[in-house]
Amino acid sequence: MSEVLLEVKNLKKHFVPHLTLAQTLAGGKKRVIKAVDGVSFSIMKGEIFGLIGESGSGKTTTGKLIMKLIEPTSGTITFDGEDVTFTNKAKTQEYRRKVQMIFQDPYASMNPRFKIRDVLLEPLIIHKMHGNRAEQIERVLKALTEVKLTPPEEFLVRYPHMLSGGQRQRTATARTLILNPKMLVADEPVSMIDLSTRAEILHMMKEVQRDLGLTYLYITHDLSTARYFTDRIAVMYLGRIVEMGPADEIIDNPIHPYTQALIAAVPEPQAGKVDIIKKLPISGEIPSPANIPSGCRFHTRCPYATEACANNPEPELMDAGNGHFHACARWKEIPKAQ
Amino acid sequence: MENLLEVKNLRLYYHTSKGAVKALDDVSFSLKEGETLGLVGESGCGKTTTGVALLKMPSPPGRIEKGSQIIIDGTDIVPLSDKEIRKNIRWEKISMVFQGAMNCLTPVYTIGRQMLETLNEHRMMEEKQAVELIKEYLGHVGLPPEVMNRYPHELSGGMKQRVVIASALFLKPRLVILDEPTTALDVIVQAQIINLLKELKKTFNLSFIFITHDLALEAEVSDRICVMYAGKIAELGTNAQIYGKEPLHPYTQKLLQATPLLHKKVDTLAFIPGTPPDLINPPTGCRFNPRCHCTMEKCFTEEPPLIEVEPGHQVACWRCVK
Amino acid sequence: MSQFMEFWNEFKRDKSGLVGLGILILCILLVVFEPLIIPYKEAGTKWRSIEYWQDNSQSAPPVWTNLFTKTKQAASADLRDFSKTVDADGNTIYQFHYNYQYDLAPYDLIIRAVGTGTIPLTVSVMRPDKQVIELFSTSLYNLSENEPIRISILNSSRDSALSFVREFESEENFGNIQTMSAGVTEIIFSEAKPGFVQNQIPLKGNYIFEIKVSQPIAEEGQEIPKVYFEEPHISVVGRVSGLLGTDNSKRDIFSGIIAGLKWALLIGFFTSIISVFVGVIYGIITAYFGGKVDSAMMFFWDYFISLPVLPILIVAAAIFKPSIWTLVGVLIVFSWAGSVKTVRSIALQIKEETFVEAARALGASHGRIIFRHMAPILIPYSFASMALAVPGAIIYESTVSLLGLGDTTVVTWGQILNDAYQGQAMLTGLWWWIIPPGLAIAIIGMTFAFLGFALDRILHPKLQTR
Secondary structure: OOOEEEEEEEEEEEEOOOOOHHHHHOOOOOOOEEEEEEEEEEEEOOOEEEEEOOOOOOHHHHHHHHOOOOOOOEEEEEEOOEEOOOOOHHHHHHHHHHEEEEOOOOOOOOOOOOOHHHHHHHHHHHOOOOOOHHHHHHHHHHHHHHOOOOOHHHHHOOOHHHOOHHHHHHHHHHHHHOOOOOEEEEEOOOOOOOHHHHHHHHHHHHHHHHHHOOEEEEEEOOHHHHHHHOOEEEEEEOOEEEEEEEHHHHHHOOOOHHHHHHHHHOOOOOOOOOOOOOOOOOOOOOOOOOOOOOOOOOOOOOOOOOHHHHHOOOOOOEEOOOOOEEOOOOOOOOOOOO | OOEEEEEEEEEEEEEEOOEEEEEEEEEEEEEEOOOEEEEEOOOOOOHHHHHHHHOOOOOOOEEEOOOOEEEEOOEEOOOOOHHHHHHHHEOOOEEEEOOOHHHOOOOOOOHHHHHHHHHHHHOOOOHHHHHHHHHHHHHHOOOOHHHHHOOHHHOOHHHHHHHHHHHHHOOOOOEEEEEOOOOOOOHHHHHHHHHHHHHHHHHHOOEEEEEOOOHHHHHHHOOEEEEEEOOEEEEEEEHHHHHHOOOOOHHHHHHHHHOOOOOOOOOOOOOOOOOOOOOOOOOOOOOOHHHOOOOOHHHHOOOOOOEEEEOOEEEOOHHHOO | OHHHHHHHHHHHOOHHHHHHHHHHHHHHHHHHOHHHHOOOOOOOOOOOOHHHHOOOOOOOOOHHHHHHOOOOEOEOEEEOOEEEEEOOOOOEEEEEEEEEOOOEOOOEEEEEEEEEEEEEEEEEEEOOOOOEEEEEEEEEEEEEEEEEEEEEHHHHOHHHHHHHHHHHOOHHHHHHHHHOOOOHHHHHOEOOOOOOOOOOOEOOEEEEEEEEEOOOOOOOOOOOOOOEEEEEEEEEEOOEOOOOOEOOOOOEHHHHHHHHHHHHHHHHHHHHHHHHHHHHHHHHHHHHHOHHHHHHHHHHHHHHHOOOHHHHHHHHHHHOOOOHHHHHHHHHHHHHHHHHHHHHHHHHHHHOOHHHHHHHHOOOOHHHHHHHHHHHHHHHHHHHHHHHHHHHHHHHHHHHHHOOOOOOOOOOHHHHHHHHHHOOHHHHOOHHHHHHHHHHHHHHHHHHHHHHHHHHHHHOOOOOOO
16 A cells, blocks of 8 residues: 555646637736646555545546546646656547546436446447457446446346436446446545435445455545545645645644634534534635635635735645645644644 | 424325325424424435425425414414415515525526515515615625625625525514525535524524434534434434434434544444335335334334324334333 | 337337328328329329310319309319210211219310321210200311320300200390300200200209211222221319319319429438438537637538528529439538537537536547437437428428429429419419418428427437436
């Protein structure tokens, strides 16, 4: 568990929206939306790595960059020791076979006009694997069994809308497993699933990971499932990682004020909290990525911010020991969260 | 404290070509003034249907069946005509924040214009007066009065949700039904909105019915919790009875065990196998029996009644019948 | 095979689909058995031949209108059954039986045959009251080989008819009649008694028309010339005609509709399918690739859709011989652009769907995403626009025919409608000239729509709109 599988270095994705005619005539300048603004991390083989953030934090864009669904503005992505940031068609195809994605809404990720059979055959047809159709069907049945959709034959002829939420996510997982990938990128895989089956899906994904020796990048806004599911966590804020480290460490001893605020805001199923108005260390909402504050990008909302935080160059990730990294210049002065 | 709302034997069926979908079957509960009642359960268990039924606006082909009673402030609203409901009950006594309402604001009108429209639906008022009232309520939900001149796309999700909450409070209702008011919001914004709701409740002496699928959130909001399953109440108890010690109904137990905890590392979470039943032909006996881990013979033959096991704690499970 | 049965079992449950299929099969049968069905076999090829239609009645309503009127009008008919006898003098006698059961006499009776050489001819009729009128007696001289013979009783028998009247009418009455335009056929088919011309009472019963071809008298020293007289028949020019009446050029509309069916199917099928297919693919490609490709393709499209169609059509007609195929080609070239904008906007939405992204994440090629993922979603739209394009194409064809650019060797529904418009059928109340082609166009359009929607329902059971 020490070999690096995926390494991302200083990854950036800046979107430049086109100006409308009226805006151009009014002399408007092009805005740059910095969705991902210098992200670096590495994922070990066999690890479950969680990428946590609110909406607008750039976590989904990071996922898409790693999936090579969009091209980065700058930075590098190294997979299995090979630079895959910009690759030719054949290399990209090979990469896509090794890195698969599970989407937030399993239903939306399947063509509603495809039967489960076609959904699962698609990757095999695209990558021309497992020879003829009969052998491919064999593989499909095996994948369905792997995700515990039994008897598999029964599911082949169904349409996605005939399945329950849990079965759909299992199918979506089966589709990614069919190519024997090395890594799965899961973008909010359980946020659309009912609580009663959410644990079942996470459990299934964990089992598959263990059985097949997979590596996961788990993208979510939900700290509670992240703690349950992941080994390491990176917390993103406005396109940058503000804190990164082992899941338990981050949640039990958060250093960055943003992480502390996130953790404080999470509700817990405990009695006797009804009459308490929660103390929230930060107020307001996440600023627009088109207008990122200077200095430390969190200083506008940070309760501990000083003038230096706004003026000094942005702090890079610092090691606080035990593999716990953070990006807060004043970390020694900030009180520990309770 | 008086009972503000009393629901007795509420039945709401959707009459389809395949038969009656028993979306709500014999639901009874009451709500005291100033209290928050939480409705929890999986999707399709009847949480939202209950909320909509209280406003007497079930979506067709749904119908509130005979024998149901919804008593608000001493009047049964089930026999009232639509006109009377519109005039005296809806938004006057009960209002509702619908799920996803914040995404249903019209993109082409300003917030002020849309709020004015809601207001004019119910009250004839001088424009000036109305604008003042809107500004006042925007203040109550923590928004500056300039928001009136903004368009929905210029506001963040949290601000839009505040606008929707303000619109629900205009006419000084006694009871506000909140259907998943924070589901689409980020966790920090969610905490902000929950704090706001708690403050508003005190300021206006409101009662809430808080509908959500998130048991953890419910623990922070509701005085009493009503766990619903397949159109029926499975368990109803105070916050302490549900969260303080082990709840009694196996469904509630499993739901709680399935909720991942932030401050506690567990190796495996519990889950409930299977899916909620078809409400046209629900299983005989206890409706939860196909998914229950501790069934007895009786569970398959007879439907368990909702019985009070201790003061204020009702459970519908044969295991709890002594 | 089992797959087909499965499909069929599904299809059977769709009522409108079955109706569509039924009509389509009926249409195909009509096309296949066209020669057996239409009364005028060469209607398709001789639609614009004046001679071919000259024996018909002009602007006659359909035969079945008699069911709704009190006075039954004589229907058009072609008497072809005859008995042939040769009398002692060597004259050949052809006898035709005509059972007359109407209240209003036909406009005319036309004797037709083919003959060669010189033919002395006498035509008479024996009425049910045993009165015999010798209609006319004439000699046809020096006919070239198998020259068609056509003698209209209306024109040739006026004198004999009048002399027949004279037998019954007083001198005084007769003087009045002469100046009146008493029809020859009305005299023939009325009861003969004084004053009958003014107050015609139809004489119903069996009439026997007799054509006598006399043996010519040999000139001295020469052989008796052989008389060649074949295929005699009598056309009754009725007041009502055929299943769907006739137009003002005496053409049988029913024959025209049936003969036009194949062209309607052909124009409809080819233009709608090809143009919608091209339009849909074009729209998807421009939406899918976006950016520069989109700009370039939409520029080309803008250019194309703003081209004036008519001048180009006229030039095309001048360069190419106007034929139905050129027309279909031109229609395709100009109608594919119609669906592009809508398809593009739908495709822009589909492109953002997660399943397209999922396919890309799996490494699917552009072609696969376009043809396997995006195009099928557009099938309902395609079927709908195909169904709508069918009547459009048919109407377009008729517009083109109006400019003289249509294919004059065939008959199409558009041309029939166009002729009706030209012939002011609306103003003169010739509804049977307008409604049938209009209805036929509508039915064909509906058939395609029914079939399209049924197919879509079966192939894609639940269209979830998200």
